Amino acid sequence: MNFATLALFLPACFALNMAPGPNNLLSISNATRYGYRTSCMAGIGRLLAFAVMIALASAGLAVVLQTSELIFYGIKLVGAAYLFYLGKL
Numbered sequence: 001m002n003f004a005t006l007a008l009f010l011p012a013c014f015a016l017n018m019a020p021g022p023n024n025l026l027s028i029s030n031a032t033r034y035g036y037r038t039s040c041m042a043g044i045g046r047l048l049a050f051a052v053m054i055a056l057a058s059a060g061l062a063v064v065l066q067t068s069e070l071i072f073y074g075i076k077l078v079g080a081a082y083l084f085y086l087g088k089l
Helices: 003-018 022-034 036-058 061-067 069-088
Strands: none
């Protein structure tokens, strides 16, 4: 990936990660239930997870997922399980 593409890719990933979604709702839930410190620690964990996802995406994981239907299905199952977990909190 050249620098120009990366310069467009990273801000787009940042903007998508800041959009309201289940992670932001989890952060609000953590803050109201457990306090500011726990919410910040969970936020740092999500930030690290997003950094890993961005690194994998920029490294070409999308090509692997497009060629392997089984791996893609497994990742979808893990994502669905995560959303169910968030719903139980």
